[in-house]
Amino acid sequence: MNEDTSVPFPEFWNWVQALPISEHIGFTWWFPLLESLHVLGVGLVVGSILMVDLRLLGKTALSIPASRMTRDMIRWTWGAFVLAVITGTGLFMTRASAYIENPAFQIKLLLLVLAGANMAWFQFRTLRGVEQWDTATRPPQAARIAGAASLLLWIGVIFAGRWVGHII
Amino acid sequence: MKESVAAWLSGSQAQETAVFLLGNVPGLPPIAQSLHILGIAVVMSSTVMIHLRILGLAAPSQQISEMIGRLMPWTWWALLVNAITGLLFVVGRPNRYFFNPVFGWKFMCLVPAVAIALVIYRMNRREPGYWEHTAARVHSARAMAVVSLLLWIGVVLAGRWIAYTDYLYFLYE
Numbered sequence: 305m306n307e308d309t310s311v312p313f314p315e316f317w318n319w320v321q322a323l324p325i326s327e328h329i330g331f332t333w334w335f336p337l338l339e340s341l342h343v344l345g346v347g348l349v350v351g352s353i354l355m356v357d358l359r360l361l362g363k364t365a366l367s368i369p370a371s372r373m374t375r376d377m378i379r380w381t382w383g384a385f386v387l388a389v390i391t392g393t394g395l396f397m398t399r400a401s402a403y404i405e406n407p408a409f410q411i412k413l414l415l416l417v418l419a420g421a422n423m424a425w426f427q428f429r430t431l432r433g434v435e436q437w438d439t440a441t442r443p444p445q446a447a448r449i450a451g452a453a454s455l456l457l458w459i460g461v462i463f464a465g466r467w468v469g470h471i472i
Numbered sequence: 473m474k475e476s477v478a479a480w481l482s483g484s485q486a487q488e489t490a491v492f493l494l495g496n497v498p499g500l501p502p503i504a505q506s507l508h509i510l511g512i513a514v515v516m517s518s519t520v521m522i523h524l525r526i527l528g529l530a531a532p533s534q535q536i537s538e539m540i541g542r543l544m545p546w547t548w549w550a551l552l553v554n555a556i557t558g559l560l561f562v563v564g565r566p567n568r569y570f571f572n573p574v575f576g577w578k579f580m581c582l583v584p585a586v587a588i589a590l591v592i593y594r595m596n597r598r599e600p601g602y603w604e605h606t607a608a609r610v611h612s613a614r615a616m617a618v619v620s621l622l623l624w625i626g627v628v629l630a631g632r633w634i635a636y637t638d639y640l641y642f643l644y645e
């Protein structure tokens with residue numbers, strides 16, 4: 305079924321997509337249901353992150369301290385992210401071996417990992433000294449870079465994600 | 473009405489142009505769709521955050537009035553992006569959309585959702601803090617927030633289901 309040996313664990317992906325739940329999603333209205341909920345989750349994840357990014361770039365919400373903006377958004381971002389991951393996993397399972405070797409899907413995963421690493425770096429390094437610049441309308445360079453990187457990476461995730469369906 | 477709009481678009485110069493662009497500009501369909509999803513992200517997050525704030529569920533330290541003034545201009549711009557990117561497909565294949573019941577549902581959700589957003593925005597602009605000044609206004613703002621949240625969810629879900637009407641077999645019985 306899957307001749308391409310460049311993808312690791314080909315048997316595993318074939319096994320995943322042969323699961324009864326995968327076939328059920330793939331052949332019923334579950335697929336569009338999960339896909340529409342995925343768009344909802346992605347919309348809230350990316351939109352809420354953009355608000356924080358624009359604050360870090362010193363573009364919007366300058367009257368609100370940066371740390372308060374991140375704190376206000378984080379619960380909703382994570383909640384929507386969980387929705388996107390669960391629904392995305394369900395969609396992935398229906399054609400796991402095709403998605404795993406789809407270049408758009410691979411790029412999307414890479415961008416997600418980079419976005420996560422950027423977020424972790426910001427959270428555990430840059431945000432440590434936030435008291436120094438919390439109300440600054442122009443946050444320090446490290447925070448601005450984090451905001452710009454996040455903005456570009458998440459826009460990239462949306463483009464790569466939409467491209468997945470055009471390649472498969 | 474929709475029959476005449478679809479008929480008028482079919483074979484028109486506008487349709488030919490849209491079909492040509494979608495078929496000949498490399499990557500245009502996924503680019504336009506990605507921009508559409510990006511627009512959805514901005515619309516959803518700006519309106520949803522305001523509604524959640526009105527309902528007391530999010531961003532307790534931010535002011536309702538300030539949030540409306542700050543976030544809703546983004547809503548309008550994003551809606552414009554969505555209108556342009558969406559029209560590209562509607563004009564290109566009018567029959568696919570105008571005779572699709574789910575497309576109709578999407579707009580049955582979208583029109584009142586935008587109307588509610590406009591009311592919230594305009595009143596707050598005329599009188600900053602409008603939705604917080606009296607108990608009656610607080611209650612009506614909360615009611616609008618609940619209805620609007622459901623409508624926006626409906627817009628997104630219906631929007632994605634336009635491509636999947638085959639599954640809604642009851643529509644064809």
